[in-house]
Amino acid sequence: MRYKSFAAMPHTRLSVIGFGCWALGEKSGWRDSDDAESIATVHKALECGVTFFDTAPVYGFNGSETLLGKALKGHRDSVTLASKCGMLWDENRTIRRDLSYAAVRGDVEGSLRRLQTDHLDLLQLHWPDHAVPLEETARALHELLAEGKIRAVGVSNFSLADSRAMQRLVPLSTYQGLYNLLERNPESYHNIELEYRTEREILPYCLETGMAFLPYSPLFQGILTGRFTAHSTFGADDVRSANPNLAGTAFARYMAVCEQLKPIAVEAGISMTHMALAWLCQQPAVGPVICGAHRPDQIADNAAAADVLLSAETLTKIQEVLKKNAM
Numbered sequence: 001m002r003y004k005s006f007a008a009m010p011h012t013r014l015s016v017i018g019f020g021c022w023a024l025g026e027k028s029g030w031r032d033s034d035d036a037e038s039i040a041t042v043h044k045a046l047e048c049g050v051t052f053f054d055t056a057p058v059y060g061f062n063g064s065e066t067l068l069g070k071a072l073k074g075h076r077d078s079v080t081l082a083s084k085c086g087m088l089w090d091e092n093r094t095i096r097r098d099l100s101y102a103a104v105r106g107d108v109e110g111s112l113r114r115l116q117t118d119h120l121d122l123l124q125l126h127w128p129d130h131a132v133p134l135e136e137t138a139r140a141l142h143e144l145l146a147e148g149k150i151r152a153v154g155v156s157n158f159s160l161a162d163s164r165a166m167q168r169l170v171p172l173s174t175y176q177g178l179y180n181l182l183e184r185n186p187e188s189y190h191n192i193e194l195e196y197r198t199e200r201e202i203l204p205y206c207l208e209t210g211m212a213f214l215p216y217s218p219l220f221q222g223i224l225t226g227r228f229t230a231h232s233t234f235g236a237d238d239v240r241s242a243n244p245n246l247a248g249t250a251f252a253r254y255m256a257v258c259e260q261l262k263p264i265a266v267e268a269g270i271s272m273t274h275m276a277l278a279w280l281c282q283q284p285a286v287g288p289v290i291c292g293a294h295r296p297d298q299i300a301d302n303a304a305a306a307d308v309l310l311s312a313e314t315l316t317k318i319q320e321v322l323k324k325n326a327m
């Protein structure tokens with residue numbers, strides 16, 4: 001494993017490959033999630049040198065945090081634990097955004113309980129909530145920092161303007177956003193419109209501020225592993241069935257680019273998975289690449305991408321394909 005440090009989080013060494021824990025546990029919304037296997041996957045991650053774990057209360061409606069808390073027992077001090085706040089749900093599991101003072105404080109107390117810890121190394125504001133003034137959210141964050149319940153703050157899915165405005169109120173260490181070889185300046189995530197353009201706006205902003213950029217869905221929800229075709233479909237029990245980019249003509253367009261990238265990986269003697277992850281790891285603004293994984297073999301494979309160094313020639317070939325297929 002390799003590790004990086006960032007000016008905006010100077011005392012923490014972050015593994016270049018992280019573990020995105022959305023799919024942990026039986027209730028995650030991803031098919032095939034099994035609690036015992038999820039715990040084994042976390043333990044394999046630790047064995048491979050992965051030290052950055054990203055979760056959220058809303059993942060599996062508390063299930064991901066509960067499982068991660070169990071799995072990390074005895075390992076808490078050797079990991080960087082990141083969770084999120086501001087996505088609440090009702091009895092029908094209808095999710096709403098809420099970054100009010102009470103919601104932020106309540107979320108953190110719940111996360112600490114489920115994760116069986118007295119502090120989060122990083123608390124991220126999951127999605128912007130335009131109904132609440134940033135100052136109100138910042139008041140909760142300042143208190144949590146002063147109480148030692150959180151050690152650093154990050155934003156996720158915020159517009160550039162809102163990130164800058166929040167940064168004037170609270171020091172920000174990280175930005176988490178959608179980014180992978182096929183989604184470089186995406187305009188939507190599932191059916192949610194995105195208020196930022198990753199490569200165009202957010203990466204330069206992270207470089208300027210020394211923040212670590214955490215790319216989510218780094219494998220385009222598994223598509224960049226090269227295992228799928230334009231005819232692949234996802235069952236109703238698979239969260240990917242709710243992503244309009246993974247069906248119909250949009251999916252066919254993405255798969256066509258994927259097919260153009262495959263020979264570059266073959267020529268470089270590496271898998272598509274490793275090429276997609278190494279491409280992210282080699283970018284200076286990019287911090288832990290938070291890969292999702294269901295099984296120990298998947299996280300082990302992802303962790304091994306940290307040792308892959310793409311040559312200048314391979315990077316140029318990738319760039320040519322991306323340029324030809326601006327999307």
Ligand SMILES: NC(=O)c1ccc[n+]([C@@H]2O[C@H](COP(=O)([O-])OP(=O)(O)OC[C@H]3O[C@@H](n4cnc5c(N)ncnc54)[C@H](OP(=O)(O)O)[C@@H]3O)[C@@H](O)[C@H]2O)c1
Binds near residue numbers: 126176
């Ligand atoms: N901030 C946000 O709003 C936000 C939004 C989305 C995600 N996230 C974070 O980002 C993390 C990762 O994103 P993601 O789970 O959407 O997508 P991802 O990491 O791009 O894809 C994960 C999926 O790819 C497949 N996979 C992973 N490694 C593999 C390997 N080595 N070989 C073959 N298949 C492999 C697995 O699915 P199958 O085995 O089922 O194919 C896995 O569940 C999440 O867990 C979460 O922490 C954050």
